[in-house]
Amino acid sequence: xxxxxxxxxxxxxxxxxxxxxxxxxxxxxxxxxxxxxxxxxxxxxxxxxxxxxxxxxxxxxxxxxxxxxxxxxxxxxxxxxxxxxxxxxxxxxxxxxxxxxxxxxxxxxxxxxxxxxxxxxxxxxxxxxxxxxxxxxxxxxxxxxxxxxxxxxxxxxxxxxxxxxxxxxxxxxxxxxxxxxxxxxxxxxxxxxxxxxxxxxxxxxxxxxxxxxxxxxxxxxxxxxxxxxxxxxxxxxxxxxxxxxxxxxxxxxxxxxxxxxxxxxxxxxxxxxxxxxxxxxxxxxxxxxxxxxxxxxxxxxxxxxxxxxxxxxxxxxxxxxxxxxxxxxxxxxxxxxxxxxxxxxxxxxxxxxxxxxxxxxxxxxxxxxxxxxxxxxxxxxxxxxxxxxxxxxxxxxxxxxxxxxxxxxxxxxxxxxxxxxxxxxxxxxxxxxxxxxxxxxxxxxxxxxxxxxxxxxxxxxxxxxxxxxxxxxxxxxxxxxxxxxxxxxxxxxxxxxxxxxxxxxxxxxxxxxxxxxxxxxxxxxxxxxxxxxxxxxxxxxxxxxxxxxxxxxxxxxxxxxxxxxxxxxxxxxxxxxxxxxxxxxxxxxxxxxxxxxxxxxxxxxxxxxxxxxxxxxxxxxxxxxxxxxxxxxxxxxxxxxxxxxxxxxxxxxxxxxxxxxxxxxxxxxxxxxxxxxxxxxxxxxxxxxxxxxxxxxxxxxxxxxxxxxxxxxxxxxxxxxxxxxxxxxxxxxxxxxxxxxxxxxxxxxxxxxxxxxxxxxxxxxxxxxxxxxxxxxxxxxxxxxx
Numbered sequence: 001x002x003x004x005x006x007x008x009x010x011x012x013x014x015x016x017x018x019x020x021x022x023x024x025x026x027x028x029x030x031x032x033x034x035x036x037x038x039x040x041x042x043x044x045x046x047x048x049x050x051x052x053x054x055x056x057x058x059x060x061x062x063x064x065x066x067x068x069x070x071x072x073x074x075x076x077x078x079x080x081x082x083x084x085x086x087x088x089x090x091x092x093x094x095x096x097x098x099x100x101x102x103x104x105x106x107x108x109x110x111x112x113x114x115x116x117x118x119x120x121x122x123x124x125x126x127x128x129x130x131x132x133x134x135x136x137x138x139x140x141x142x143x144x145x146x147x148x149x150x151x152x153x154x155x156x157x158x159x160x161x162x163x164x165x166x167x168x169x170x171x172x173x174x175x176x177x178x179x180x181x182x183x184x185x186x187x188x189x190x191x192x193x194x195x196x197x198x199x200x201x202x203x204x205x206x207x208x209x210x211x212x213x214x215x216x217x218x219x220x221x222x223x224x225x226x227x228x229x230x231x232x233x234x235x236x237x238x239x240x241x242x243x244x245x246x247x248x249x250x251x252x253x254x255x256x257x258x259x260x261x262x263x264x265x266x267x268x269x270x271x272x273x274x275x276x277x278x279x280x281x282x283x284x285x286x287x288x289x290x291x292x293x294x295x296x297x298x299x300x301x302x303x304x305x306x307x308x309x310x311x312x313x314x315x316x317x318x319x320x321x322x323x324x325x326x327x328x329x330x331x332x333x334x335x336x337x338x339x340x341x342x343x344x345x346x347x348x349x350x351x352x353x354x355x356x357x358x359x360x361x362x363x364x365x366x367x368x369x370x371x372x373x374x375x376x377x378x379x380x381x382x383x384x385x386x387x388x389x390x391x392x393x394x395x396x397x398x399x400x401x402x403x404x405x406x407x408x409x410x411x412x413x414x415x416x417x418x419x420x421x422x423x424x425x426x427x428x429x430x431x432x433x434x435x436x437x438x439x440x441x442x443x444x445x446x447x448x449x450x451x452x453x454x455x456x457x458x459x460x461x462x463x464x465x466x467x468x469x470x471x472x473x474x475x476x477x478x479x480x481x482x483x484x485x486x487x488x489x490x491x492x493x494x495x496x497x498x499x500x501x502x503x504x505x506x507x508x509x510x511x512x513x514x515x516x517x518x519x520x521x522x523x524x525x526x527x528x529x530x531x532x533x534x535x536x537x538x539x540x541x542x543x544x545x546x547x548x549x550x551x552x553x554x555x556x557x558x559x560x561x562x563x564x565x566x567x568x569x570x571x572x573x574x575x576x577x578x579x580x581x582x583x584x585x586x587x588x589x590x591x592x593x594x595x596x597x598x599x600x601x602x603x604x605x606x607x608x609x610x611x612x613x614x615x616x617x618x619x620x621x622x623x624x625x626x627x628x629x630x631x632x633x634x635x636x637x638x639x640x641x642x643x644x645x646x647x648x649x650x651x652x653x654x655x656x657x658x659x660x661x662x663x664x665x666x667x668x669x670x671x672x673x674x675x676x677x678x679x680x681x682x683x684x685x686x687x688x689x690x691x692x693x694x695x696x697x698x699x700x701x702x703x704x705x706x707x708x709x710x711x712x713x714x715x716x717x718x719x720x721x722x723x724x725x726x727x728x729x730x731x732x733x734x735x736x737x738x739x740x741x742x743x744x745x746x747x748x749x750x751x752x753x754x755x756x757x758x759x760x761x762x763x764x765x766x767x768x769x770x771x772x773x774x775x776x777x778x779x780x781x782x783x784x785x786x
Contacts, residue, residue, distance in 0.1 A: 035136030035228050040422065041338040042132070042230040042446055043329075045322060046093060047417075048086065048144060048178075048239035051348030053400030054315060055417050059270035060398075061255065061263070062312045066323030067419065070342060072430045074421030075475065078276050079482075081438045081498070082346050084406060084413035084491040086177060086239075087119075087146045089345035089439055094147070094166075094232070095125045096443030096454075096466040098488075100576040106492060107177055109150050109614070110587040116576030117587075119149045120161065126458040128443050129167030132230045134455060138220050141168040142213045143234030145175045149592070150614035156595045159190055168232070172212040176612075178360075178732075179236060181205040181243030182384040183646065183743035185610070185733055192609045194742060199384045204245065206235050210321040214328045221332060233325065237318035238311065240351060240360045240389035244382045248313035249306075256308040259293025259301065260397040261286070263308075267400040275432050277401060277546075284403040284412075284547040290393045291354075300355065303374055307356045307390040310382040335423070339449065341442060342419040347412045348398035350405040352389030359387045361648045362667045365729045367702030369669055384744060387648040387668075401547050409489040409496035410505055411548055425449070426475045433474050435482040436498065440468030448472040467575070488571035493524050493582025497568040501543035504553075504564035506536055508582045524582040537565055585699070585729070600768040604642060606739025606760045613734030616644065619651075620727055621697045621705040623769040626653050628687045629761040632680050637758030640741045640750075641687065642765070645731035647744035653689050654741075655680060655758075656750060660711050660718065662689045663747045666727055667702075671747060676711050676718035688712040690771050697728050704728035712772060738763050 056064040057071035082089040087107040088099035095102055100116035102125055111119030129139040141163040148161040153175045163171035172188050179185045182199040186192065197203035213233055220229055256263065264283065271277040286292075293301065329335040351363050358377045362368050381388050395405045399412035406413050418437070420426070447454060448470035455463055469483045489496040493508035508524060524532070539553040539561045553561050572578055581587065594615060602617045617624070628641040636658050643652035651664045658679035664672040680687075690712070693705040704726035711719035733743070740755040 033136045039228045041228045043338050043340045044232050045342040046234040047344040049349040050238050050344035051398030052415050053267045054398045058276055058417050059267040063316045064319040066319045070419045070421040075431055075433050077418040077433045079434050079436050080416055080418035081414050082416050084346050084409050086345045092439035093442055094127045096440050096468045097125045098467050098575045112587055123461045124464045126463050127166045130458045131455055133167050138229040139168045140216045140231045141171045143173040143209050144236055146177050151592055151594055153612040154615045155609045170216050178239050206318055206321045210324050213325055235318055238315050241387040242311045242314045244314040244317045248317045249310040249382050252309040252312040256305045260393040261293050263397040264400045282549055283401050287396050290396050304391050306378055308394050311390050337424045340421040344416040346406045348395040350392035350395040352391055356391035357389050359648050359668045360389045361732055365667055365702050367667050409491055409494045435474050436484050437471050438487050441471050444468045444470045445472050488568055490577050503540045503542045505538045506532055524580050602765040604738035604763045610735035610737045616736040617765045617767055623692050625766045626689045628763045631684045631759035632682050634682050639756030640754050642738050642763040643741045643746055644736040646733050650731045650746040652746045660687050665746050672723040674709050674719045674721040678718050686714050699728045
C-alpha cells in the first residue's frame with residue numbers, strides 16, 4: 001500500500017479511506033455501507049483492437065482530441081502490456097490475475113475443458129466491481145462484456161457470470177465479442193432488448209452506450225450525490241465491424257492515399273517528437289506479410305485507403321462520444337475526483353485479412369471476396385449493409401512502431417496505449433511514464449490509491465492472491481523503478497516472456513501470418529513443441545531494442561535464452577498455461593457442456609428471446625429440417641417463421657406473397673433461395689424445410705456442404721433447389737429467432753423485422769436426419785426442370 005498518498009496532490013490523505021461508516025446513533029438500525037467522504041470515482045475506458053499508434057496522443061494522424069486531453073491532463077504510459085486478445089485481456093483488467101488463472105486462455109468461444117482454458121473465471125478471482133461494492137461504491141458495466149461462456153449467454157442462463165452476477169449493479173451492452181454498431185445484440189441488466197431507434201433514425205451503438213453511461217451516473221447522483229461510482233465503459237470500437245456515419249469517414253477523404261508505409265513513418269516521427277518514444281528508437285522492419293503499398297493496383301489502393309478512412313472516422317467518432325461522457329463529469333463537478341484509466345485490450349486486428357473485407361464473417365469462414373466484389377460496395381463501407389474490416393497493412397501501421405498484431409505475442413500484439421487521469425490527486429500534467437506494466441496491475445493500483453487491501457473473501461468464497469502489482473508510485477515519480485519484473489504470454493500457441501529488460505518470443509507455427517496464423521490453427525504436438533523450444537525462440541534486449549529488431553538468440557546469448565525459456569515454463573506452471581494448444585478451429589467447434597441434455601429436436605415459439613448461436617441447433621453441414629405449425633387468416637399472412645444470422649450471413653424460412661420461401665445467405669456474397677410453386681391457402685398448415693447434404697464440406701476453401709433444399713406444405717413437395725455451397729463454419733452474429741428477423745434483414749427480399757402476421761404456434765428444428773422421402777417422383781422431376 002502507498003505510504004503517503006497525500007503526495008498525489010493537495011488535500012486529505014487516503015490510507016484507510018474506504019469503509020463502513022454511519023452517523024446513526026441508534027443500535028437498532030443496520031449500519032449502511034458508505035464510502036468515506038471524498039472517495040474518488042473510478043472509470044475504466046477499455047477500447048477494442050486499438051493499436052499503439054492509433055491515438056493522436058501516441059503520434060497518430062487520427063483525431064482523438066478528448067483522449068489527447070486526458071493525456072495532456074494526466075499521464076501517458078508507453079510500456080503497458082496486454083495478453084494479445086480481448087477476453088483474456090478483459091479478464092486481467094477486472095481481476096488483477098493472469099488470464100490462464102482466470103480460465104481465459106483465449107476468447108470464450110474457443111474454450112476447452114482444461115482449467116486454464118475453460119472460459120469460466122473462478123469465483124475465487126474476484127472482480128474489482130465485487131471488491132468496491134463492499135466499500136460503498138455504485139458499480140456499472142456499459143458496453144462489451146465477453147467474459148461469460150458462450151453457452152451461458154441465453155435466457156436459460158446461468159446468470160452468475162453475467163455482469164450482474166459479478167458485482168455490477170447495472171449493465172447495458174452486449175455479452176459477446178463483437179456486434180453490429182447499427183443493429184447490436186443488446187442486453188439490459190439480465191434481459192435482451194432491442195435498440196431504441198434504427199439506423200435511419202440516427203441510431204449508433206457508441207452514442208447509445210454513452211447515453212446510458214451518463215444516465216446511470218445521473219440516476220445515482222440525483223439520489224446520492226456523495227456516493228462514488230466505478231464504471232467499466234467498453235465501447236465496441238474499434239473492433240470490426242468499423243461502423244460509422246458516413247460524414248465521419250468522409251472527414252478523412254484522401255488522408256491515407258499515400259499508404260501504410262507512409263502512415264508508419266509519419267506516426268513514428270511524431271512519436272519521437274511527442275516523447276512517446278526515445279530519440280534513438282528504431283522503427284520495426286517492413287513486415288514480410290504486408291505488401292508494399294506501391295505494389296498494389298490503383299483499385300486495390302483506392303479500396304484500402306477508403307477502408308482506413310472509415311476506420312479513422314470510427315475512432316474519431318468514438319473519441320467524440322467519450323468526450324460527451326467526460327463533459328458530463330466535468331459539468332457535474334465529478335471529473336477532477338475521478339480516477340480514469342484508458343487502455344486497449346490488444347494490438348490492432350489483422351482479421352480483415354490481406355485485402356480487407358466488406359464482411360468480417362468471410363474471414364472466419366475462410367471465404368474472402370474478390371477485389372471486384374469489394375469495390376462494388378466501396379460506398380457502403382461503414383454503413384448498415386456491411387460488416388467491414390481493413391487490410392492487415394493498416395493493422396501493422398496501427399501498431400507503429402512495433403511488429404505484428406493482435407493474437408501474436410510480439411509487441412504489436414501486446415503493447416498498447418494506456419492513459420491515467422486524476423487531477424485531484426496527480427499533480428503531473430502531460431507527462432510520460434516508461435515503467436513496465438501489465439493489465440493485471442490495474443486492480444492492485446486502484447486498491448492501493450484507495451487504501452484498500454484485497455478482500456479475503458467475496459460472497460463466502462476465499463480469494464486468491466492478486467498477480468499484479470501497483471504502479472501508483474509512478475504517479476509522482478517519473479524515474480521510479482518498475483515493480484513488475486516478470487510477465488509471461490501465451491496466445492493460441494504463440495509464446496513470450498518479459499523479464500528485467502529482456503524479452504523472448506516463440507511464434508507458432510512460424511512468423512508468417514499468411515502461412516501460419518489463419519483462424520484455423522493446428523494443435524501443437526509434443527514433437528513440434530520440442531522443436532519449437534530447441535530452435536525457434538527469439539531473444540531481444542528490449543531495454544535497448546524496444547521494437548524487437550535484433551534477434552540475439554545466438555551462441556553469444558545462449559545462456560540468457562535458456563534462462564528465459566526456463567522462466568517461461570516456471571510461469572506457465574504457476575498460472576495454468578499447460579498444456580499448450582495452438583489450435584483455433586478445433587477449439588471453436590468443440591462440443592461443450594450445455595445447460596440441458598443433448599438432443600436432436602428443438603422447439604421454438606414466437607415472442608421469445610433470440611437464442612444465441614452457442615446454444616442454438618447446429619444446422620451447418622448436416623441434414624436437418626425446420627417445421628412450422630401455422631394458421632393463415634383470410635387475406636393471407638407474411639413474415640419470418642424462423643431465422644438465424646443477419647445480413648452478414650444466415651438463413652431464413654418465411655412467407656411472402658402467399659408463398660413459402662427459404663434463403664441461405666452465404667457470407668453476404670451469394671443468396672441461395674427457393675420458394676413454393678403453389679400458394680398457401682387459408683387455414684392451418686404444416687410448413688417444412690429440409691436440407692440434405694450431397695457432399696462434404698471444404699472448410700479450408702470456405703465451402704460448407706453442398707446439398708438439396710426442399711420445401712413442403714402439409715407433406716407435399718412444393719419447391720426444390722440444389723445449393724452448390726453453404727456457410728462452412730459459423731454465422732456471426734448467429735442468433736436464432738422465431739417469428740421475426742431482428743436486426744439487419746438476412747435477405748433483401750424483405751425488410752426487418754418482418755414479423756409473421758398469421759398465427760405461428762411453434763417451429764421445430766430436427767437434427768436427427770429423418771427427412772421426408774415419399775414425395776411423388778413426378779413432382780421431383782417437375783421441380784428438377786425448373
